[in-house]
Amino acid sequence: MIKNSIYTSILNHLHKVITLSESEQLEFTSILEEIKISKKNFIIEPGDLVDSEYYVVSGCLEAYYLDETGDKHIIQFAVEDWWISDFEAFFNKVPAKLYLETIENSTLLAINRDALEILYTRIPQFERFFRIKTTNAFVSLRTRILSTLQKSGKERYLEFCETYPKIEQRVPNYHIANYLGLKPESLSRIRKEVI
Amino acid sequence: MIKNSIYTSILNHLHKVITLSESEQLEFTSILEEIKISKKNFIIEPGDLVDSEYYVVSGCLEAYYLDETGDKHIIQFAVEDWWISDFEAFFNKVPAKLYLETIENSTLLAINRDALEILYTRIPQFERFFRIKTTNAFVSLRTRILSTLQKSGKERYLEFCETYPKIEQRVPNYHIANYLGLKPESLSRIRKEVI
DNA sequence: CGTCTATTTGAATGTACTCAAAAGCGGTGG
DNA sequence: CCACCGCTTTTGAGTACATTCAAATAGACG
Numbered sequence: 001m002i003k004n005s006i007y008t009s010i011l012n013h014l015h016k017v018i019t020l021s022e023s024e025q026l027e028f029t030s031i032l033e034e035i036k037i038s039k040k041n042f043i044i045e046p047g048d049l050v051d052s053e054y055y056v057v058s059g060c061l062e063a064y065y066l067d068e069t070g071d072k073h074i075i076q077f078a079v080e081d082w083w084i085s086d087f088e089a090f091f092n093k094v095p096a097k098l099y100l101e102t103i104e105n106s107t108l109l110a111i112n113r114d115a116l117e118i119l120y121t122r123i124p125q126f127e128r129f130f131r132i133k134t135t136n137a138f139v140s141l142r143t144r145i146l147s148t149l150q151k152s153g154k155e156r157y158l159e160f161c162e163t164y165p166k167i168e169q170r171v172p173n174y175h176i177a178n179y180l181g182l183k184p185e186s187l188s189r190i191r192k193e194v195i
Numbered sequence: 196m197i198k199n200s201i202y203t204s205i206l207n208h209l210h211k212v213i214t215l216s217e218s219e220q221l222e223f224t225s226i227l228e229e230i231k232i233s234k235k236n237f238i239i240e241p242g243d244l245v246d247s248e249y250y251v252v253s254g255c256l257e258a259y260y261l262d263e264t265g266d267k268h269i270i271q272f273a274v275e276d277w278w279i280s281d282f283e284a285f286f287n288k289v290p291a292k293l294y295l296e297t298i299e300n301s302t303l304l305a306i307n308r309d310a311l312e313i314l315y316t317r318i319p320q321f322e323r324f325f326r327i328k329t330t331n332a333f334v335s336l337r338t339r340i341l342s343t344l345q346k347s348g349k350e351r352y353l354e355f356c357e358t359y360p361k362i363e364q365r366v367p368n369y370h371i372a373n374y375l376g377l378k379p380e381s382l383s384r385i386r387k388e389v390i
Numbered sequence: 391c392g393t394c395t396a397t398t399t400g401a402a403t404g405t406a407c408t409c410a411a412a413a414g415c416g417g418t419g420g
Numbered sequence: 421c422c423a424c425c426g427c428t429t430t431t432g433a434g435t436a437c438a439t440t441c442a443a444a445t446a447g448a449c450g
Contacts, residue, residue: 065341067345071345073341073344073345075337075340075341087330087333087334087337088334088337091327091330091331091334092331092334120323121319124316124319124322127319127322127323127326128315128322130326131322131325131326131329132286134326134329134330134333135282135286135329136286136287137333138282138329138332138333138336139282139283139286139287141333141336141337141340142270142282142283142336144340145270145336145339145340145343146260146268146270148340148343148344148376149268149343149375149376150262150266150268150376152405152406153405153406154405172427172428172429173428173429174427174428174429180344181343181344181345182406182407183406183407183408184428184429184430185406185407185408185429185430185431186405186406186407187429188428188429188430188431189406189430189431190406191429191430192430192431347437347438348437348438349437367395367396367397368396368397369395369396369397377438377439378438378439378440379396379397379398380397380398380399380438380439380440381437381438381439382397383397383398383399384398384399384438385438386397386398387398387399391450392449392450393448393449393450394447394448394449394450395446395447395448395449396445396446396447396448397444397445397446397447398443398444398445398446399442399443399444399445400441400442400443400444401440401441401442402439402440402441403438403439403440403441404437404438404439404440405436405437405438405439406435406436406437406438407434407435407436407437408433408434408435408436409432409433409434409435410431410432410433411430411431411432412429412430412431412432413428413429413430413431414427414428414429414430415426415427415428415429416425416426416427416428417424417425417426417427418423418424418425418426419422419423419424419425420421420422420423420424
């Protein structure tokens with residue numbers, strides 16, 4: 001295992017699912033691009049072609065889109081050890097619909113789609129890794145849908161605090177409200193009740 | 196291409212994404228199990244071990260779970276050319292949480308997880324196919340979350356009718372209401388307005 | 391035709407929303 | 421060090437949409 005480098009965390013992350021030789025690790029890390037970006041900056045904006053997905057080494061980001069009336073809708077937060085991108089744009093090679101914006105100064109590892117495709121054919125374990133990662137994301141989205149559909153604002157907020165304690169402590173409440181489909185005023189009233 | 200068999204539709208489905216030789220097609224179809232099942236029957240119940248996912252050749256099904264208070268929550272419908280299962284149980288080898296129940300008499304093709312794993316190693320294109328399939332499912336779940344979070348019942352219902360006209364015409368309204376996170380009475384009032 | 395299921399209607403209730411304004415908080419510059 | 425500014429959170433009052441509970445109608449099927 002390659003130690004004490006910018007790649008330590010992502011390699012640990014991979015090794016929870018697949019096992020790689022030293023040379024395979026090197027082949028993988030060689031296609032990663034390190035990105036350092038300060039807060040309130042955009043990595044993706046609507047219309048962009050998205051040829052990377054991003055692993056968060058440190059920092060915090062949000063993916064959101066603006067609807068026809070200009071309202072913002074946060075789809076996903078990402079902190080350390082998460083992946084984020086406009087996945088639809090990335091996978092289907094269509095122009096981005098989302099903004100990907102940093103909330104804190106962040107360090108990311110970008111993985112390029114074409115390089116990844118080549119990696120898939122050379123080391124099929126990566127196909128496996130990303131299939132499993134996508135599957136897990138799919139399952140947790142399904143859980144989120146159920147909680148969105150059937151639970152009250154208060155229940156959703158408490159669930160969020162349990163599931164993402166890291167995020168709850170780092171992200172302004174109005175962002176959390178948006179993610180939960182609530183207005184900041186409503187979340188404020190909810191918090192007054194539950195604290 | 197193998198013609199006029201129970202496998203015609205699933206092979207067409209595959210060929211939208213990957214290209215297979217005759218022998219690869221045969222290898223694939225040989226691991227499929229045909230299931231004919233009449234309406235209001237269960238394919239999966241909570242606690243089951245789920246070692247298959249199901250391609251719908253004909254018919255209509257719903258996947259749902261019952262919460263602590265016994266309320267039903269529909270996660271997914273499936274009609275012709277759709278895949279359905281308790282994907283969490285299937286992928287993660289944990290006991291099922293969902294019911295998978297037929298709404299109409301149905302013909303399914305079951306694909307076994309272990310056989311699929313072997314197929315992945317023998318014909319990597321299948322790893323690719325199922326990765327892409329899962330990715331697309333992921334993207335449409337995300338769309339569903341956004342519409343659930345931010346749109347009114349009326350908007351969600353109209354969106355549903357546009358997106359799944361087949362299902363809207365075949366499934367009782369109280370099922371659709373449940374899927375949309377509405378009560379049947381509310382959907383009834385919405386329908387009175389929009390028709 | 392009768393029974394069971396699905397849909398509709400009504401009235402009262404509740405949750406979250408809108409709009410408006412005030413309070414809190416953090417950083418900057420005088 | 422304090423005053424001010426911008427941003428975030430809180431509070432208040434009135435409103436809208438969906439829910440609950442109860443009951444009436446409509447439809448499907450044997």
